[in-house]
Amino acid sequence: MAKVLLLGVVLMLGCARPLLTDREMAKLDPPLQKLVAGEFAAESDYDVSNRSGGEKEYGVIIRSSNAGELRSAGIPINSVMGDVITARLTVDEMRKVLTIPSVHALQNSSKNYPQ
Numbered sequence: 001m002a003k004v005l006l007l008g009v010v011l012m013l014g015c016a017r018p019l020l021t022d023r024e025m026a027k028l029d030p031p032l033q034k035l036v037a038g039e040f041a042a043e044s045d046y047d048v049s050n051r052s053g054g055e056k057e058y059g060v061i062i063r064s065s066n067a068g069e070l071r072s073a074g075i076p077i078n079s080v081m082g083d084v085i086t087a088r089l090t091v092d093e094m095r096k097v098l099t100i101p102s103v104h105a106l107q108n109s110s111k112n113y114p115q
Contacts, residue, residue, distance in 0.1 A: 024098040031108040032060070036094055047111045049088070057088040059109035066102035073100055 025033060034041045035058070047059030062085040064070060070077060070085065075097055078086040086109065089097065097103055 029107045061107040063105040064103045069102045
């Protein structure tokens with residue numbers, strides 16, 4: 001019985017979130033590394049909002065030489081200026097972005113307010 005329970009826990013953990021390679025994790029800045037790894041992260045550290053379905057989305061800056069490749073992968077893009085791309089992504093979409101070869105970095109954005 002204990003072996004079955006242990007196997008169930010291992011399968012649940014393995015299916016809960018896809019593992020990223022070291023190379024993919026290196027594309028993330030430290031705040032996003034925490035978020036994607038599922039570690040506790042204060043929402044105040046992120047530009048976070050909810051989609052109409054209730055899923056959290058985060059403002060990010062993607063560094064990529066090919067915005068078309070992101071669009072083809074179904075990644076919602078807000079703006080493109082050279083190799084700087086802004087987007088609002090769920091954690092699962094961030095994981096997907098990290099697997100795209102033309103993506104060099106994925107950074108946490110921040111809210112700016114007039115002074």
